[in-house]
Amino acid sequence: MADEILENEVAGNFIHDFIKEDIAEGGRFEGKEVHTRFPPEPNGYLHIGHAKAICIDFGTAERFGGKCNLRMDDTNPTKEDVEYVDAIKEDIAWLGFSWGDRFYFASQYFDKMYEFAIELIKKGLAYVCELSPEEMRENRGDLSHPAKSPYRDRPIEESLDLFERMKNGEFPDGKMTLRAKIDLTSGNFNMRDPVLYRINRIKHHRTGDKWCIYPMYDFAHPIEDALEGITHSLCSLEFEDHRPLYDWVINNISVPAKPRQIEFARLGINNTVMSKRKLRKLVEENYVNGWDDPRMPTLCGLRRRGYTPASIRNFCERIGVAKATSTVEYSFLEHCLREDLNETAQRTMAVLRPVKLIITNYPEDKTEIFEVENNPNRPEDGTRTVTFSRELFIEQDDFMEEPVKGYFRMFPGNEVRLKTTYIVKCTGCKKDENGNVIEVYAEYDPETRGGNAPDGRKIKGTIHWVDAKTAATAEVRLYDNLFTVPDPDVGDKNFLDYLNPNSLEILTNCKVEPAMASAEAPKSYQFMRLGYFCVDKDSTPEKPVFNRSVSLKDSFKKK
Structure with a gap:
């Protein structure tokens, strides 16, 4: 299989180049099946930025004849919900990717993570620290001064006892943490004895009240990858400085595999925001009509607006995979949709x-x-x-x-x-x-x-034209950019100050061909001379509703 893959000269990217080296003769994964994973946090709906990661994770596995796991990163129960789990699965399947029977939760490894934490304490590589979050920040040091912790040399037996008592709920939230014992002088601040566990009394959506301590992502993620036999852990670029910690965890506990982490640049698109926290604010404070509002960059919002899986996958493929962060024009996403709908959408008046x-x-x-x-x-x-x-x-x-x-x-x-x-x-x-x-x-x-x-x-x-004798009366929703500036999320800007008051226009007396009244969502049409429109989920035969997906004018192509 590896030889066949190496002989395949389909255009790739730097991730593919690394993987080819790894599975070649003498490579670190010689003879192994390429195995990736997509690990979303179930605290919101997926957006177009996640689509890029999905296409990279699942697409890379497909490219090399391997497999990709779907894993919910539910290590932080603060904002997690089953609603998001179901929505994530629906979005990935809609894009056309399959995880087979390889569906996991980070929380199913909590017992093993606890055991690995004990292993680090016994090796003298972790200790219980009683610095508060504020004190930890004060003692973090700088490039000229090392970090400090008066608890770093705490005896192993004492840390083992305290860690067990943390697990048993004997201490209040924030009283203690478990920290890795690495290097307080490191120029990479992620390596200055990072926190591995914190006390957090919040009911978990899967484990209930079993745990009152939860692992930090930087500790949990490499363990999850290793236990699942992942060969290549593909991450966004902000995890590049975390890679030494990822490798440290893998190399100092008795896990069955040693995955390789590779980072790529996130997707940035103008005239929108893609922070889950900010998207959640738009939803919860009713600036938009839910996560699937067609003005949102969420996959369910794009789907409701009339975007197709082919258009999004084509968009992700054509913007490529890079190390340098860049911003893609929203008009190029529209261009990809327009190309697809031009071939597939039914014409109508x-x-x-x-x-x-x-x-x-x-x-x-x-x-x-x-x-x-x-x-x-x-x-x-x-x-x-x-x-x-x-x-x-x-x-x-x-x-x-x-x-x-x-x-x-x-x-x-x-x-x-x-x-x-x-x-x-x-x-x-x-x-x-x-x-x-x-x-x-x-x-x-x-x-x-x-x-x-x-x-x-x-x-x-x-x-x-439309025949007045037979025309059906419909509602049509015209969408524009949600924000009035290309970069509402840059610097000290309050993104809410740049919301576009004209991002939605509703027309209620539109006339359409009669057969369109009974069409079901999300069927797409080209309204001749007007643009591409799709049937909305609110549509009924008595009151058909259409969303404008994209206009006929291709501003990206013009540029």
């Missing part, structure tokens, strides 16, 4: 801001049926029928009584093509007492069925 068009010379009792393609890129999707009659709905901005220069749509005396059907000539309009146009009038040329003029005259404008 919808009018968002309707005004009635009356074709005065068309018989009042007549209705015609036209056959139209569902998707010109996919002949296999077939055709559908649309009805055409005397009264139609068109977009308000497709009529202008006094046209500006370069306007080729409907105005008195001008001819336009009604998509797929006839050429019509505008003859005027009717206004209400406020001067608003409420009806537009035109005459059709019966010789132009199909939209072509037999005499060859050129028609510059083509507009879409």
